[in-house]
Amino acid sequence: MSAGFKPYPFEAKQYAARLPELEGDGSSAREAQRHAVTIVGGGPVGLAIALGLAKHGVRSVLIEADESVCYGSRAICISRRSLEIIERLGALDGFLAKGLPWTGGRSFYRNDEVLHFTMPQDENQKLPPMVNLAQYHIEQFLLDAAERHADLIDIRWRTKVTALQDDAHGATLTLSSPAGDYTAQTDWLVAADGGRSTVRDALGLKLQGTSYEGRYVIVDILLDSARPTERLAYFDPASNPGSTVLVHKQPDNVWRIDYQLRDGEDADEAIKPENVMPRVQSLLDMMGEKASWSPVWITIYKANALTLERYRHGRVLFAGDAAHLVPIFGVRGANSGIDDADNLAWKLAYVVKGLASDALLDSYSDERVYAAHENLSYGTKSTEFMAPPSFAFDLMRTAVLSLAREHAAVRSLINPRQTSAIAYTASPLNAASDAFANGPAPGMVLPECPLTIVDQAGASVGHVTDLIAPCFTAFYFSEDGATPAPIAALETTLAARALPFALVPLAQRQSADAPRRSGWDHTGRLFPMYDAQPGTLYLVRPDGHALGRWHGDAGTVAAHALAALDHALCA
Known part of the structure; x- marks a missing residue:
């Protein structure tokens, strides 16, 4: 085992800031062209929205503060529904070529396996239920597709929003970059700028819901192992007594390990390599992994179940983590953001092209707020099991895990309830329809065949x-x-x-x-x-x-x- 960090087996291309055509100079510099759509945030959600608009022939400007795709695994599980969307965006090939497909997982209580779950997979399906792929790969494959639409997607790297004014006709953004500062005007503004959204803060909006006290250290390591790709969960393991550990295999021999901190542990101390590495080694020993390994990324995570009450505020629209924060358990974070993008892109494109009233965008908010509450409901249940927020929840979890050793009937309570497609059964868009014995009702996605x-x-x-x-x-x-x-x-x-x-x-x-x-x-x-x-x-x-x-x-x-x-x- 190496004592130091190694770089990821992935090197991101770095991009320089550039200025568009401006009018005026100095503090009064402004972009000459007014834009139909400006997207703030170049992560998976922002890129997916830009690609979705491009598929409808609508041009957008994408503002990104960083100089490259992200660093660290971050979101790692992409669902079948997201893969369907990504295929329509023209980016699927990289996901399937690089990603590791999986269909289920195992949970252990101390030394005993207490759950083996599988996700729906049958001969009708075209795509796997889930693919493991680190977020830097996710962003890169979407970026590759966006660069193939350079005539419709204008990406402004190393550019930050420093001020925002919105009105009934759109928004004016004050933008800062190493190449210079300027203002830009847009008819529609999409905020896909993450959990610390600058746009959300500028409008004085607050996420509502629950923030949990339980914290997880997230560690990416390099480890060459023949172990199959599946979700592994360890409750009260010898390597982390009284807490939980999640393990996911990723491409390029990168393994993602999430382990819960015990009450009272100092977060700053917990993420120091000298404190992380013994715990990881103890986990690998418990798993029987003998190969050498090295850490490549460490961060800390706290579960949040939060959402805005509405995702449309005049001519400003919110998507992804800027709109909602979903606990990682059940992998609903990035997947719900990609679903936001799919829902929003066609509706915004139709409005921009004059094919629909802007009231269509209210349905984006209605449908995706409903979806967020569905995701938060399942995510909250999983969080309360993975990181019990009180003595009563901890007592319940211990009882369930103990009984699950011998009683299959209680094992469903351990199931992480992986993300699935949301049915908009109460959508205002749904048409009055005839009675059917089965098949997709209005608001549901089409079953594959x-x-x-x-x-x-x-x-x-x-x-x-x-x-x-x-x-x-x-x-x-x-x-x-x-x-x-x-x-x-x-x-x-x-x-x-x-x-x-x-x-x-x-x-x-x-x-x-x-x-x-x-x-x-x-x-x-x-x-x-x-x-x-x-x-x-x-x-x-x-x-x-x-x-x-x-x-x-x-x-x-x-x-x-x-x-x-x-x-x-x-x-």
Whole structure:
């Protein structure tokens, strides 16, 4: 074991500050061009929003205080839902090539295994339930995709917001960089600048909720081990008596270790290498890991369950940690931020392009505040189990762990409840729909299923999520892919309104006359999964959530779809 730190097996490219075209000079210097959208914060959420806007052809300026992607593992677990979003943003390849997929994990109480959980994974899925990938890789792969859209994404590195004035028309930012200071104006401002949000502070907004006293030391180490990738949790282990330890394997032989500090331990002392390294060594000894290792990063973490009451404040919109802080247990932090980005990008793009009323952005706040409360509810339960906030919680946890050794019925109480897609079942956008026995109700994401996709290149096996484009999509189910005139007319009607829309026929059987972009249910599982029959139509939002669904007469179904779009866009 080396006594010193080693650098990460990853070297981030560093970027210099630059100035745009300015008018005036000195303290009165201002950017000549007013922007439609300015994003503050170049982490995963800010980059995902910029990429989402670019997919809709909307230009943005992204302000980032640092000179490169982040340092340290930080967020490390990316969910299937986030991977679906990242694929639509054009950045998935790096995530799958570098990331370590996993499907479950194990929990131990002292020396005994008390839980072995697995996440949903079956033959219908295209992507793994979870991928381990350090945040610096996450940011780099998103940045690589953003650089491929340099005409639509203007990244301003080493630039800080020092003052902010907002009004009914947008915001004026005072920006500082080593290359010079200036002001810039924007129609819409997106705050994705993290838990210590400068924008949030400038507007005098406060996060509401609970901050927990329990603290965790987070350590990244280099360790060459053949141990499989899974979530490992140790309760009251010999290496950290009375507390908990979490262990995750990452790419490049980096291992993430989180261990709870005991009551009364001094945080500043706890993160000194001479105090961290004996604990890590004790843990590795307990795990049976014999290889040499070295630390590469140490920090401290305190669980928070906090959110803003609203994520839209006039022309300022909040996303990610600037909007909410979710405990790390259940990996909802970065994943909820990526979901924020997916929800916000298409709505903001439609407003900027004049395709929707700005009231559409209120639904962003409604849906994502609801999602935050769902995530906080699960995150709070996990936090209270992982780091009991009182003697009563500690007593309950000890009882559960003790019983779980022999009684499988209580083991579900140990389950970390990993993040899953949020269903916006009470969304104001949801359309009145017909009764279905199963399938995605309005507000839910589409369940995955393989199908044969027919397009100009021919036929190939794909999945339902491959057919979600940066537009509204109508999936029309029929026997052979044929679409009645009222359904086919949807494309003409919406094209006349310049509304991005795709009609995708889905057939029960293969047809030689399949339309140019359609699907064929070659497994026979798609139609039952969606409770579909010939004449069924699902209308899907650009973020993959169902907007409405109907059976029956083609003219009536088409009229329902048009009414649902008008309602959603406040046209």
